[in-house]
Amino acid sequence: MRIAVVGGTGQVGAAVVARLKRDGHEAVVVARSTGVDVLTGEGLDEALAGADAVIDVTSTPSMDPTETAEFFGASTGNQIAAEQRAGVGHHVLLSIVGIDRAQSNPHYVGKRRQEEVALAGDVPVTILRATQFHNFPAMAAGWTRRNGASTLAPLVIQPVDIGDVADELVAIATAPPQPGRREIAGPEVHDLLDLARRTFAARGESVTVTPSWKAMSTDMAGDVLLPGPDARIATTTFDEWLAGEAGHQQGPAVYRAVAPDPIDPGVTVGHVHLRTADIDRIRGFYVDLLGFNVVMEARDVPGWGTKGDILFVSAGGYHHHIGFNTWKSAGGPPQPDGVTGLHHIALRYPTRAGLADALRRLRSVDWPIRQATDHGTHEAIYISDPDGNDVELMCDRPFDQWPHDDQGHLTGAIDAELDLDALAELR
Numbered sequence: 001m002r003i004a005v006v007g008g009t010g011q012v013g014a015a016v017v018a019r020l021k022r023d024g025h026e027a028v029v030v031a032r033s034t035g036v037d038v039l040t041g042e043g044l045d046e047a048l049a050g051a052d053a054v055i056d057v058t059s060t061p062s063m064d065p066t067e068t069a070e071f072f073g074a075s076t077g078n079q080i081a082a083e084q085r086a087g088v089g090h091h092v093l094l095s096i097v098g099i100d101r102a103q104s105n106p107h108y109v110g111k112r113r114q115e116e117v118a119l120a121g122d123v124p125v126t127i128l129r130a131t132q133f134h135n136f137p138a139m140a141a142g143w144t145r146r147n148g149a150s151t152l153a154p155l156v157i158q159p160v161d162i163g164d165v166a167d168e169l170v171a172i173a174t175a176p177p178q179p180g181r182r183e184i185a186g187p188e189v190h191d192l193l194d195l196a197r198r199t200f201a202a203r204g205e206s207v208t209v210t211p212s213w214k215a216m217s218t219d220m221a222g223d224v225l226l227p228g229p230d231a232r233i234a235t236t237t238f239d240e241w242l243a244g245e246a247g248h249q250q251g252p253a254v255y256r257a258v259a260p261d262p263i264d265p266g267v268t269v270g271h272v273h274l275r276t277a278d279i280d281r282i283r284g285f286y287v288d289l290l291g292f293n294v295v296m297e298a299r300d301v302p303g304w305g306t307k308g309d310i311l312f313v314s315a316g317g318y319h320h321h322i323g324f325n326t327w328k329s330a331g332g333p334p335q336p337d338g339v340t341g342l343h344h345i346a347l348r349y350p351t352r353a354g355l356a357d358a359l360r361r362l363r364s365v366d367w368p369i370r371q372a373t374d375h376g377t378h379e380a381i382y383i384s385d386p387d388g389n390d391v392e393l394m395c396d397r398p399f400d401q402w403p404h405d406d407q408g409h410l411t412g413a414i415d416a417e418l419d420l421d422a423l424a425e426l427r
């Protein structure tokens, strides 16, 4: 089946996509990072073309009830409308146990709106309400974490594994539609503070967690977050999840974790400024060999209490991607080992053909290539520029081709050798 996973790059979404692929289905990853914005509807018609079902596992970090209602209302309305146009036969939506009972939780305001809008459309809808995930206690403690201390409301929860939730979403979406609401929960009831403390301990983080109702409303107290008698009880326990979590702390880092107080998602790294020994030499490399455009170039300009040369280069129309100056470095040697500072800059080529072109340029002058690696997430060629700065020329793989396990953790070929001869052939 062809199934669109809306929010397919998120923590639940990545687990759903991994399972769909494992089972031989075609998973379409829908997220802003894959060019689709469900809030505006941009790219949605193209993404849903030919889809048999849609699994909605989007989320918003907002803690404002008006914003969450707007996000989930608009994103769901846009999905249902696009599904009707595309003839999608089933909309599967992940919601949360207890959202009707804990009325004042701002996220739940949005989730109620999401369910309401989905059910008002003409597409058959199955809602799976899950209890809190195993990583929820530490995540919630992160909302108030300051200087090694954090507060949490003393909630009673029955946490469920994200992998078990993903299994259930896939089972629902790949079966003939049986519209309605279902619940899924983990096998054990726990105390929220205890789970947060145990998670921090397993991660080797020193955080004092004390009970408080300041950051959560009292309508979440008691049995409010526990599932009803008909809920499916998944098997993975908190201890089993925690054991895996501790293992992941020692292996490659978790590639996606939401910060306790996330930065504006629109922020990107703009440009780097490098000290160069010689403007003409550096120009020869970045402009004449790699092909960057010169945006600005000047000699003997005042700066930093002295005079020096500057060169700003850019790919395309940006004001500059890399700036060079000689104010403090004219004629200077490369940065020695044993000092802190820049490790390398990465130049991101939008296509493999672009990276192949860069490789041919390097080979045309026998520029030394230190390493060529297929990281799974991206292919990379490592070189040094004439000032001895390390430079990575790289091309990203689409997110859905990243090697990750069913929990979304990076796995697999993260340092395989890149076949440069094959790459050089690509036009």
Ligand SMILES: NC(=O)c1ccc[n+]([C@@H]2O[C@H](COP(=O)([O-])OP(=O)(O)OC[C@H]3O[C@@H](n4cnc5c(N)ncnc54)[C@H](OP(=O)(O)O)[C@@H]3O)[C@@H](O)[C@H]2O)c1
Pocket: 006, 007, 008, 009, 010, 011, 012, 013, 030, 031, 032, 033, 034, 036, 037, 038, 039, 040, 057, 058, 059, 060, 094, 095, 096, 097, 111, 130, 131, 132, 133, 134, 136, 258
């Ligand atoms: N945490 C819990 O304990 C718990 C328990 C039960 C249910 N849930 C529910 O589980 C769902 C999934 O949560 P999660 O933690 O997996 O979320 P997440 O990791 O924050 O992922 C959110 C996903 O939504 C996408 N997204 C956000 N805005 C978008 C937009 N405008 N257009 C397209 N895609 C957009 C994101 O991708 P881009 O950023 O690339 O756009 C990302 O793929 C949520 O609805 C939550 O209510 C959570």
